[in-house]
Amino acid sequence: MFSELNLSPSIIKSVNRMGFEEATPIQAKTIPLSLQGKDIIGQAQTGTGKTAAFGIPLIEKLDIKNPNVQGIIIAPTRELAIQVSEELYKIGYDARARVLAVYGGQDIQRQIKALKKNPHIIVGTPGRILDHIKRRTLKLDKVQTLILDEADEMLNMGFIDDIEAILSSVPEERQTLLFSATMPDPIRRIAERFMKNPELVRVKAKEMTVPLIEQYYVKVHEREKFDVLSRLIDVQSPELAIVFGRTKRRVDELANALNLRGYMAEGIHGDLSQAKRLSVLRKFKEGKVDVLVATDVAARGLDISGVTHVYNYDIPQDPESYVHRIGRTGRAGKEGMAITFVSPREMGYLKIVEQTTKKRMNPMRPPTWDEAFEGQQRLSMERISETVKEGNLEEYMTVAKELLSEHDPVEVTAAVLKLLTKEPDKTAVHITEERPLPMKKDRDNNQKSYSRRGKSSSNSHSHNYSNRKPRRSGKRSEGYNK
Numbered sequence: 239m240f241s242e243l244n245l246s247p248s249i250i251k252s253v254n255r256m257g258f259e260e261a262t263p264i265q266a267k268t269i270p271l272s273l274q275g276k277d278i279i280g281q282a283q284t285g286t287g288k289t290a291a292f293g294i295p296l297i298e299k300l301d302i303k304n305p306n307v308q309g310i311i312i313a314p315t316r317e318l319a320i321q322v323s324e325e326l327y328k329i330g331y332d333a334r335a336r337v338l339a340v341y342g343g344q345d346i347q348r349q350i351k352a353l354k355k356n357p358h359i360i361v362g363t364p365g366r367i368l369d370h371i372k373r374r375t376l377k378l379d380k381v382q383t384l385i386l387d388e389a390d391e392m393l394n395m396g397f398i399d400d401i402e403a404i405l406s407s408v409p410e411e412r413q414t415l416l417f418s419a420t421m422p423d424p425i426r427r428i429a430e431r432f433m434k435n436p437e438l439v440r441v442k443a444k445e446m447t448v449p450l451i452e453q454y455y456v457k458v459h460e461r462e463k464f465d466v467l468s469r470l471i472d473v474q475s476p477e478l479a480i481v482f483g484r485t486k487r488r489v490d491e492l493a494n495a496l497n498l499r500g501y502m503a504e505g506i507h508g509d510l511s512q513a514k515r516l517s518v519l520r521k522f523k524e525g526k527v528d529v530l531v532a533t534d535v536a537a538r539g540l541d542i543s544g545v546t547h548v549y550n551y552d553i554p555q556d557p558e559s560y561v562h563r564i565g566r567t568g569r570a571g572k573e574g575m576a577i578t579f580v581s582p583r584e585m586g587y588l589k590i591v592e593q594t595t596k597k598r599m600n601p602m603r604p605p606t607w608d609e610a611f612e613g614q615q616r617l618s619m620e621r622i623s624e625t626v627k628e629g630n631l632e633e634y635m636t637v638a639k640e641l642l643s644e645h646d647p648v649e650v651t652a653a654v655l656k657l658l659t660k661e662p663d664k665t666a667v668h669i670t671e672e673r674p675l676p677m678k679k680d681r682d683n684n685q686k687s688y689s690r691r692g693k694s695s696s697n698s699h700s701h702n703y704s705n706r707k708p709r710r711s712g713k714r715s716e717g718y719n720k
């Protein structure tokens with residue numbers, strides 16, 4: 239219960255308004271420690287309320303009359319920074335906490351103006367925070383609490399230099415909190431260097447993934463993936479689905495191809511303008527887009543209710559990415575389904591993922607065209623049944639009776655079904671084939687990459703675990719360059 243956590247009435251009021259009744263396990267464990275001022279590494283499954291776990295004590299400890307920035311939260315993507323700032327705004331609503339998000343792609347003058355209004359808490363992406371530090375439009379010398387959301391990601395190569403630069407303008411005497419659903423040991427060791435006797439809080443769970451997510455894999459050749467995806471969507475009729483692809487090109491092609499086959503899909507990745515990224519996400523949240531096709535830019539932290547299915551069109555290169563991707567469904571006690579496509583040559587990656595998550599994925603057979611067709615008919619059937627249940631059909635009765643006097647009732651119904659049903663589409667589409675990931679044997683070899691610090695400029699990581707390019711090419715990138 240939140241009432242047992244010694245929180246101010248204003249926070250209890252806000253949290254109640256948010257509909258939270260009981261503290262989640264990670265909240266119950268870390269809030270008291272955080273209030274005592276301890277440094278914490280908090281690890282708990284996706285969708286279990288880590289944001290409020292660091293947000294509630296942060297707001298509780300604010301001195302509202304003090305105009306300085308007292309807390310800073312760093313997040314890996316712009317969308318996540320915005321979302322976290324919104325959740326903190328809600329938690330701090332009755333306490334009158336001022337929370338500001340600063341992120342790349344948004345007009346910097348506007349941010350500078352907002353920074354002059356003395357926010358208590360800043361939530362931002364590393365690049366833009368550094369930009370403001372350099373311009374002296376953001377002063378962090380009175381910061382008491384620094385939080386890294388998605389900490390392992392923030393300390394991975396590509397972000398570590400920025401994080402260290404930000405750390406150097408925050409007082410040594412501070413509380414440091416790290417949260418993520420994943421925390422590989424090598425990264426944890428890096429983290430401990432700039433923390434003081436951190437308390438490692440892990441919510442005990444048999445598996446790293448959420449038990450409410452049903453996990454499947456489909457063994458499928460690259461060139462058959464798209465038909466399998468279309469059929470799966472037809473059979474499963476997700477409320478909202480996210481399809482993860484490996485590259486930006488793949489995301490663009492998949493979104494186009496899905497539209498060609500009559501689905502409402504849009505893509506999101508790092509090459510789109512910020513305005514476009516936000517509008518795609520907004521449409522998805524509002525249900526105007528049913529399928530969000532995304533790179534890993536959308537894998538971490540995003541909390542979108544109604545996401546029932548996650549499809550990994552390409553198996554992710556590292557197990558952590560898998561955990562976060564599928565964690566976009568099955569949040570806050572809801573159920574979800576995750577389906578991962580694996581090409582025959584990539585089966586080794588499946589093993590690595592399973593070893594890390596300690597959870598087996600069940601094999602799933604690709605649906606046939608007939609099954610997809612039946613799935614679509616069942617969807618129409620549900621719509622008809624719902625409409626019958628809702629009633630209000632008086633105005634249609636006369637003509638309905640006339641129809642039935644002339645035709646066989648089963649045939650009339652079949653005709654209605656035919657009109658309503660979207661037949662599985664075979665429209666030809668073009669998806670460029672991706673090369674399979676390099677062969678993998680076991681994870682032990684792969685872990686080495688974590689010892690490679692972001693500082694080093696060597697490019698000798700082609701065989702390592704994460705096998706991805708440093709995200710910063712030339713100029714500093716803001717959030718993911720994905």
Ligand SMILES: Nc1ncnc2c1ncn2[C@@H]1O[C@H](COP(=O)(O)OP(=O)(O)OP(=O)(O)O)[C@@H](O)[C@H]1O
Pocket residue numbers: 257258259260261262265282283284285286287288289290418419538539540541565569570
């Ligand atoms: N105590 C609570 N009771 C009910 N709902 C909660 C509670 N705490 C948080 N939530 C809600 O649960 C959802 C998931 O929370 P949140 O986004 O913080 O998860 P997370 O652990 O950070 O996940 P991820 O690892 O994916 O970032 C949010 O919609 C949040 O508002």
Ligand SMILES: [Mg+2]
Pocket residue numbers: 288289387539
């Ligand atoms: Mg989170």
